[in-house]
Amino acid sequence: METATKTLTNTPALADRAYNIRRNALRMGEVQGQGYIAQALDISDVLAVAYFHAMRYRPEDPSWEGRDRFLLSNGHYAIALYAALIEAGIVPEEELETYGSDDSRLPMSGMASYTPGMEMSGGSLGLGLSIAVGMGLGLKRKKSESRVYTLFSDGELDEGSVWEAIQSAGHYKLDNLIAIVDVNNQQADGPSTQVMGFEPLVDKLRAFGWFVQRVDGNDLDAVIAAFDAAKSHPEPKPRMIVADTLMGKGVPFLEQREKNHFIRVEQHEWQLALAALEAGRQP
Amino acid sequence: MKTVRPAPQPGKPRLTTSAMIASIAAEGQKTRPAPFGHALVELARSRPDVIGMTADLGKYTDLHIFGKEFPDRFYQMGMAEQLLFGAASGLAAEGFMPFATTYAVFASRRAYDFIHQTIAEEDRNVKIVCALPGLTSGYGPSHQAAEDLALFRAMPNMTVIDPCDAHEIEQMVPAIAAHRGPVYARLLRGQVPVVLDEYDYKFELGKAKLIRDGRDVLIISSGLMTMRALEAAQALKDDRVDTAVLHVPTIKPLDTEAILREAGKSGRLVVVAENHTVIGGLGEAVAALLMRSGIHPAFRQIALPDEFLDAGALPTLHDRYGISTAEVSRQIRQWL
Numbered sequence: 001m002e003t004a005t006k007t008l009t010n011t012p013a014l015a016d017r018a019y020n021i022r023r024n025a026l027r028m029g030e031v032q033g034q035g036y037i038a039q040a041l042d043i044s045d046v047l048a049v050a051y052f053h054a055m056r057y058r059p060e061d062p063s064w065e066g067r068d069r070f071l072l073s074n075g076h077y078a079i080a081l082y083a084a085l086i087e088a089g090i091v092p093e094e095e096l097e098t099y100g101s102d103d104s105r106l107p108m109s110g111m112a113s114y115t116p117g118m119e120m121s122g123g124s125l126g127l128g129l130s131i132a133v134g135m136g137l138g139l140k141r142k143k144s145e146s147r148v149y150t151l152f153s154d155g156e157l158d159e160g161s162v163w164e165a166i167q168s169a170g171h172y173k174l175d176n177l178i179a180i181v182d183v184n185n186q187q188a189d190g191p192s193t194q195v196m197g198f199e200p201l202v203d204k205l206r207a208f209g210w211f212v213q214r215v216d217g218n219d220l221d222a223v224i225a226a227f228d229a230a231k232s233h234p235e236p237k238p239r240m241i242v243a244d245t246l247m248g249k250g251v252p253f254l255e256q257r258e259k260n261h262f263i264r265v266e267q268h269e270w271q272l273a274l275a276a277l278e279a280g281r282q283p
Numbered sequence: 284m285k286t287v288r289p290a291p292q293p294g295k296p297r298l299t300t301s302a303m304i305a306s307i308a309a310e311g312q313k314t315r316p317a318p319f320g321h322a323l324v325e326l327a328r329s330r331p332d333v334i335g336m337t338a339d340l341g342k343y344t345d346l347h348i349f350g351k352e353f354p355d356r357f358y359q360m361g362m363a364e365q366l367l368f369g370a371a372s373g374l375a376a377e378g379f380m381p382f383a384t385t386y387a388v389f390a391s392r393r394a395y396d397f398i399h400q401t402i403a404e405e406d407r408n409v410k411i412v413c414a415l416p417g418l419t420s421g422y423g424p425s426h427q428a429a430e431d432l433a434l435f436r437a438m439p440n441m442t443v444i445d446p447c448d449a450h451e452i453e454q455m456v457p458a459i460a461a462h463r464g465p466v467y468a469r470l471l472r473g474q475v476p477v478v479l480d481e482y483d484y485k486f487e488l489g490k491a492k493l494i495r496d497g498r499d500v501l502i503i504s505s506g507l508m509t510m511r512a513l514e515a516a517q518a519l520k521d522d523r524v525d526t527a528v529l530h531v532p533t534i535k536p537l538d539t540e541a542i543l544r545e546a547g548k549s550g551r552l553v554v555v556a557e558n559h560t561v562i563g564g565l566g567e568a569v570a571a572l573l574m575r576s577g578i579h580p581a582f583r584q585i586a587l588p589d590e591f592l593d594a595g596a597l598p599t600l601h602d603r604y605g606i607s608t609a610e611v612s613r614q615i616r617q618w619l
Contacts, residue, residue: 112405119376124400130366131401134373134381137358141334142377161397164363168370171361 008052011220015281017087018048018220022250022277024083028099028106030270035100035108038254038263040080042184042245043151045218047084050149050180054227059089062116066146069139071132073152074182075122078110090117126159128152129179133165136174136238144176147231151180155187157198163208169238170209177238178230182217184245186261201242210240217243251276298596305421305597306474307507314474318449319412320348322456323382327353330460334374334381336360338367344384344414345472364394371409372401380408380460387413387428387469395434402465403440409465416445416469416506417558418587418604423594429587433563435467436535442488443535444468445506445558445565449475451532454486462488469506478510484530491538493545497527500615501545501580504556505531505565508585508606512556515611524619527551537568543576552618553580558606561586583618585611 008014025040051057055068072081082099085091091106098104105114109123120131132150139146156162169177183201185192193199205212211233215222223243230239248254248263251273257263265273291297308314327333327349339362341347350357358374360367364385371381390398390413402409413431420426435443442464446452452471459466482494494509495516502512509530516526529545531538546553546569553573555566566584573579587604601607605614 120372121400121404124396126365127369127397127401130369130397131373131376133366134370134375135377136373137370138374138377138379141374141379148373161363161365161369164361164366165369168360168363168366 011224014048014052014220014224017052018044019277019281020087021047021080021083023274024086024096025079026270026273026277028079028082028096029265031097032100032108033267034262034264035079036076036262037079037265038186038247038257038261039077039182039184040083041249041251041254042218042247043077043080043182044083044249045220045223046151046180046182046243046245047080049220049223049227051084051088053224054231055149056146057088057090062090066144068146069119069135069148071120071128071135071148071150072110072118072122073120073128073150073156074125075109075111077151077153078106078108078122081110081118082106082115085115085117088117091115125153125156126161129162129165129169132177132179133168133172133174136169136177137172139176147176147178149178149180151182153187154181154183154185154192154198155195157181157201158196166205166208166210173209173236174238175236178227178241179238180241180243182243182245184247186247188261205240205242209237211235211237212240212242214242214244217245218249250280252280298599305419307419307471307597308474308476313477315449315477316474317345317348317472318452318475319456319470319472320345322453323349324352326457326460327356330380332378332380333460334358334379336367336371336374336381336383338362338364338385338389340385340414343386343472344412344470346382346384364389365397368394368397368409368411369401372405372407375402375407375409380410382410382412384412384414384470386426387416387431388426390467391428391431391434399438403438406440406464408463410459411465411467412470413467414470414472418592418600418606419471419507419558419597421595421597421600424591427592429560429592430563431469432534432557432559432565436563436568440465441535442466442533444533446471446486446532447506447509447530448478450477450480450484451486455532458486458488471507476510478513486532489533489536489538491529491531491533491541493541494528494530495526497525499524499551499619500526500554501529501548501551502526502554502556503529503531503542503546503565503569505534506558508556508558511606511608511611514608515615518608518612519615522616524615526615531565534565534568537572539572542569542572543578546573546580547578551580552583552615554583554585554615554618556585556606556611559586560589562589583614585614
């Protein structure tokens with residue numbers, strides 16, 4: 001199958017991509033002065049592996065029929081996905097400075113009709129997995145080799161609809177569905193495990209008929225291995241990657257900031273954040 | 284403190300609730316079985332993109348007929364309406380045309396956000412076909428979708444249809460398939476009355492049709508209330524009241540031209556009759572249209588009250604809430 005984007009297999013090259021995604025996200029955050037920046041930083045490694053190692057797509061043709069689909073269920077992570085879409089060449093870099101402004105194709109919350117490469121309209125949480133089930137069924141009907149990837153957040157595990165979809169994906173043995181849940185243990189009202197406990201998550205998901213892996217979502221080698229295993233696993237089951245991540249990853253003073261679901265970063269801090277990211281970059 | 288209803292009077296004869304999904308057909312009325320299921324099978328023969336999906340209500344939305352004919356094109360999503368509509372959006376995104384069925388209460392109330400966000404906002408080609416519209420169940424408010432039209436009318440991109448009978452449902456199925464975009468259609472299922480075949484009627488999406496003309500009263504109606512309006516018109520004729528009936532099966536987009544043309548003819552009482560709450564349905568849509576257009580006929584609404592409706596036998600309830608044929612004619616006589 002043809003793929004226009006080079007599949008990266010070595011960790012340093014993917015680390016560069018992850019760095020660029022974080023950098024793009026911080027630059028967009030600076031435009032608005034605020035945003036779901038801590039989530040963008042935590043999920044950048046997963047997005048780097050998804051877009052530069054695992055998925056097939058054509059940057060110049062985001063609707064290419066043979067692409068792997070990527071559904072962003074947690075629409076507030078749009079800033080992270082835009083950062084990845086810019087890095088992937090699907091969205092032009094110059095649009096970065098329009099983020100969240102009037103007439104921009106990069107609204108604060110991801111919507112399908114606004115942005116090339118955005119496959120669903122999020123914002124209302126708990127929608128993505130249900131759409132993914134339908135897409136997975138549809139791709140199987142078409143005998144397509146494409147896969148459906150969907151990213152959602154641990155807070156969305158509170159939504160009953162997520163479990164409707166989890167149950168049905170197991171029922172329909174959707175082995176073309178790879179879901180990633182970002183366990184950063186932070187949602188609007190506080191730590192996700194305190195807002196509504198969801199552990200033991202792996203056991204629960206396995207009981208629903210999924211092939212489940214739990215990894216450190218900020219360990220690139222582990223994330224690469226998890227995506228590889230999710231793609232090659234032989235059992236006819238949907239695949240879940242439980243990615244434990246660190247909010248603000250890569251910018252130490254943001255990693256340590258409390259109540260960082262929606263953070264305000266002072267104007268002078270953006271340059272500090274970019275500098276801290278640069279300083280922490282692996283040689 | 285909780286208040287409960289007074290116990291019923293002893294000795295008074297009472298109809299019983301026959302079933303959750305009581306038939307709306309009158310005794311001896313001509314009916315056809317499962318018009319939606321059969322029409323969908325017919326459509327699917329020439330449209331390989333047609334998919335059937337339901338949330339554990341295949342049998343009760345006549346979709347089981349499609350499922351039996353095309354088992355590999357039928358998806359049982361379990362009793363999970365949010366999943367049903369989200370997955371329908373996903374299948375539509377992949378180029379299929381899902382007909383997703385459940386009861387009107389569950390689509391309009393439980394899954395509203397899913398339909399709003401994953402289907403309407405994304406303009407997905409999903410046909411939502413729902414049984415038990417308005418007051419067609421004696422089961423109580425849990426199954427009485429008195430407000431479904433108001434909710435779906437308010438949703439951008441959504442086409443909303445309230446068909447009258449089996450004849451119309453059969454014609455509606457290919458018509459909504461030919462329309463690209465989301466549709467909410469009310470469904471009459473099981474043994475469905477056949478009425479409009481006698482009026483040389485043909486369903487056209489977005490078109491209201493004058494079924495009969497008359498000098499004294501114009502009834503503007505949709506759904507099963509057109510059947511009631513035609514029966515009432517017959518009864519009113521005995522009192523020398525000449526009644527026109529304008530059938531408006533497409534609630535959105537409204538056929539403003541036909542409504543303004545008919546309502547603008549002077550001297551007639553205009554009555555909008557609908558199997559729906561008085562709030563936000565066809566009646567208010569027509570009223571607003573007339574006001575905006577400077578047309579001010581004498582105007583009345585026949586609709587369900589703004590309250591949680593009783594459980595009971597359907598004929599009793601249709602009398603109680605004024606949408607039976609006898610009550611339609613009685614109210615119109617009173618207004619003349």
